[in-house]
Amino acid sequence: MGPDHSMRLPDESERLRDLGYQPVLARRMGGFGNFAISFSIISVLSGCMTLYGFGLNTGGPSVMMWGWAGVGLMVLFIGMALAEVTSAYPTSGAMFYMANRLGGRRWGYYTGWVNLLGLLGSIAGSGYGAAQFIGALIELQFGTEPTPESTLLIFGAILLVFGVLNLFGVRMVGFLNSVSVWWHLLGVAIIVGVLWIAPDGHQSPSFVFTKFVNNTGWDNPLYVTALGLLLAQYTFTGYDASAHLSEETANASVASARGMVRSIWVSWIAGFVLLAGLTFAISDYATTSEAGVPPAQIFIDAVGTDGATFLLLIVIGAQLFCANAGIASASRMTFAFSRDGALPGSRLWRRVSSRTQTPYPAVWLAVVGPFVLALPSLYSTTAYNAVTAINVIGITPSYVIPVFLRLRHPERFTPGPWTLGRWSRPVGWIAVGWVSFATVLFCLPQTSPVNAETMNYAAIALAAALLLATAWWPFAKSSLTTPTYDTSSRGTQLMEDIV
Secondary structure (H helix, E strand, C coil): CEECCCCCCCCHHHHHHHCCCCCCCCCCECHHHHHHHHHHHHCHHHHHHHHHHHHHHEEHHHHHHHHHHHHHHHHHHHHHHHHHHHHHCCCCCCHHHHHHHHHCHHHHHHHHHHHHHHHHHHHHHHHHHHHHHHHHHHHHHHCCCCCHHHHHHHHHHHHHHHHHHHCCCHHHHHHHHHHHHHHHHHHHHHHHHHHHHCCCCCCCHHHHHHCCEECCCCCCHHHHHHHHCHHHHHHCCCCCHHHHCHHHECCHHHHHHHHHHHHHHHHHHHHHHHHHHHHHCCCCHHHHHHCCCHHHHHHHHHHHHHHHHHHHHHHHHHHHHHHHHHHHHHHHHHHHHHHCCCCCCHHHHCCECCCCCCCHHHHHHHHHHHHHHHHHHHCCHHHHHHHHCHHHHHHHHHHHHHHHHHHHCHHHCCCCCEECHHHHHHHHHHHHHHHHHHHHHHHCCCCCCCCCCCCCCHHHHHHHHHHHHHHHHHHHCCCCCCCCCCCHHHHHHHHHCEC
8 A cells, every 4th residue: 555656646736636726735745844833733742642531530541551552543544545535636725626526515614614623623622731830830830820711811822922923924834834743753752761760669560551541430441441431532533634725735645644654653653652651650559540630640750850851841742833823723624625616705815925825814713713612611611612612523533434435435436656556355354443433433422420520422523513504505505616627717716815
């Protein structure tokens, strides 16, 4: 599997015209940069750290470690199946365009809405998580307890800074994401190395790989084990960024597919090492599992307050890189979705700067949107979780909709230069089956008893997003276009939107 070297690699600008679009974005990102943006959004130093406490209480070490290994394999199947479709259709619209092409306008429209809202929710989750960690660091150093207002203010500052940086063009985005790769890899190595050397003792391998813990209130161990898989599944999102940045990537038909798959398997290895390092270093399980930020408790127990501050700075840096990459990915999706007339105010959101060739209004939507999603945090954590839950239940299903349509309508699909060959159908069906199972998991209640505070609002958030999309459909369907090989009029229109 991989690129078919018997095929002549396409001219990417000409290929984009064939797919129905006039090139207007700067194709200045290389293959490493394309891999780096997906790797930065997956961000094992963000996802694993943020959800580590959930894992400690929902299955414990054994489910975290073996769940990471198993879920990572399933996500690799998803990534390979999606990469094959991406190679055939390397556009910024990604799954929206793929579903549009393989299933029709309505399939593309709903896929695009869920994907875009999921991306905005992802920025809200990662950026707000970084704000919470910064608040914890400030409290650790200065004794100032964070409030919902101060956390939201920090979050707004994070969005503003990275929104401005994204306006400088794709080269700046690529540079920051390249730095992010080494920050993550060296960060994992430093954290694991410190946790291996500094503590006076470590947990045994049997503890790390066989200990089961259930603090959920549910009695069924199989149900708790299934819930525990969500730590890994929540973390393994965002690799569609390689597709969203494909119109700015050289040799995108191969580089975007390869970057997507590489980001998954590198994260798979790095995340396993990080989880193992944290779990071996646990000093007191009860104290750690009850801490507000369990990894910070592990750091404090291992190296004291000053050492913990240094390690927290590594984690916060990774979370900031994750938020930056998320803004880049969401802005390109906004641009592409608006290019086909699917969003309210599409003519504004598809505008591109003539100087930087960056969709700057779309960048600002990717800044303002997550901030609006985070406003409920001022009065209710439950309400905030309900709003941002669209990330976890929205993005992953959108990854396999194009794969399912490609399997359902093989006659409509012509593979690109990166192909799975004879493994395409089995890999694709494994991906569809796993996501169907995982989507049900997303909707299950995670804590018993179930009440207003413990209810899982993911399904409600998805339903609300679909209702919003349905309400706009009568207005969108009249302007929503299906790209064709006749691109002359569309190219003219898009060029008029460059300012």
